[in-house]
Amino acid sequence: MRKVFIIVMCLISFLFVSCTDENNKNISKPKIKPVKVIEVKEEVRDKELKYLGVVTAEEVKKFGFKVSGKIQKIYVQKGSKVKKGMILAKLDTKELELSVKAAQFQMKVAKSQYDKISNGATQEEVNKAKLNLDKAKEAYEFANENYEKIKKLYEEGAVSKSELDKAELEFNIRKTEFNQANEVYKQVLKGGRYEDKDAAYANYEQAKVNYEYKKSLLEGAKIVADTDGYVVDVLYKEGELVSQGIPVVIIRNRNQVVRVGLSQKDVNKVKLGDKAIIRLDDENLVGVITNIDDVPDNQTRTYSVDVALNGRQLQIGSIVKVGIIVGREKGIFIPISTIMTNGEDYVYVVKGDRVIMKKIRIVETCGDRVMVEGLENGDKLVIENIKQIRPDDRVKIVD
Structure with missing residues (x-):
């Protein structure tokens, strides 16, 4: 039995020494981790x-009638395309x-x-006045x-x-009639008086203004x-009564802008004429600022800016x-996916064959990239296998 015990203890000792040697080999040869990097550089x-x-x-414009009345016909509907000069609606105009x-x-x-007074009497009127004077x-x-x-x-x-x-009495009456007839005859020969002409012209001008006004109402x-543009909405129906100046049809023109509220x-x-990039889905459009409001919105306190879409x-x-x-x-701009955090933002860079942690500060976000401070031109930024490495790890740069 004693011999068996000694043999077993020897075997155990041998196995323990073998394992210890193997572990020492693994410790003495640290694992080299593959990483991909990009070389960062300043960009403008x-x-x-x-x-x-x-x-x-x-x-956007609101159109209404200049007079009140009953709507006889509406020629457009919501979404209709309109051209300049096109009749959109009309009232019953019989009256x-x-x-x-x-x-x-x-x-x-x-x-x-007025013409009669200005041009003087006709020969017939002169003859009639002369006959009355003779009588x-x-x-x-x-x-x-x-x-x-x-x-x-x-x-x-x-x-x-x-x-x-x-x-x-009879003499005085006939004398008065004679004097009046004589004055009428003289007036007919001479033409209308200036005050009569002025009064007649004023009456004509007043009648002319009234006629033009009635035409404007029509x-x-x-x-x-x-x-040119598109109908945004039609607010009334045919047969309905509508008051003067009340909106009936709303139209927007064909030009479009992007409206932005700036702090x-x-x-x-910003100033008029500045360029702007409009991003919609995967499409980028270039626009120009065409309007900047001087007064902020009462609710948002932002200033409305229009960017024309050309x-x-x-x-x-x-x-x-x-x-x-x-x-x-x-x-320096880097992918946002390369940034790690532990209360402070940092990235991994490769120097020689070792990993170094560098603290950074994010200055501005630009989509999936950020502008940062804390890196230098030529730094090799780790972009893949970031979570598998630690500071001072040995790494191998791969394509």
Whole structure:
């Protein structure tokens, strides 16, 4: 038994020594880990103010009638494409047409009266005035002769005082009629008086203004597009009554802009004409700032900025990413996936055949890349197998 025990103990000792030697070999030969790296370097690129924007129409207009009335016809519907000069809707115009005709007639009458006074009387009117003057003169001379006879008889006591008074009254009447006829005849020969001409012209001008006003009301009974575009909405139906100036049709023009709300800090960095990059899905578009509001929105306190799309048509209401270019910036940009954190941001770089941890500070995020401080030109940044390495590990750079 004692011999067996000794043999077993020897075997155990041999196995223990063998394992210890093997472990010592593994410790003395640390594992070399493969990594992929990129060499970082400073880049110069556009400096952008990054915001979200909404695609909207450059201009939205509300159209209404200039007069009140009942809608007779609406020629468009929501989504319709319209051209400048196209009639969008019209009112029932029967009463307006009658008022225009009446105003036109009044204007023509006033014009005729003015022309008559300005051009003087016709020959027929002159002859008529002369005839009236001759009749008045004969009557006046007869009354005068009769009055003188009665007066003489009264002085002789042949007639009463009442007969004399009657003859005198008749004489005075005929004298007045003669004088009036004479004045009319002179006026006919000379033409209208200046004050009469002025009054007639004023009446004509007033009638003309009234006619033009009634015509404008008739024109105001229809809505005409003053731009190309699309109908956003139609707010009334045919047969409904609508008041003057109330919106009936809403139209947006064909030009589109991206509307962005900038903070007070950033709005001072931009100006009209600055370029902007509009990002929608995988598409990048170049736009130009065409408007910057001077007054902030009451609710958001941001300043509205319009970026023109230069004819490109997008879906109205689309949310897009906007980068407004405000200059150039220089820095080191690395993939965001290479950054680790343990309370502080850091990355791994390879120096020689060892891994070194470098603390960094993120300056700006640019999509899937970030601009950082803490790295230098030429640093070999580990981009793969990052989680399998630790500081001071031996590594081999692979393609």
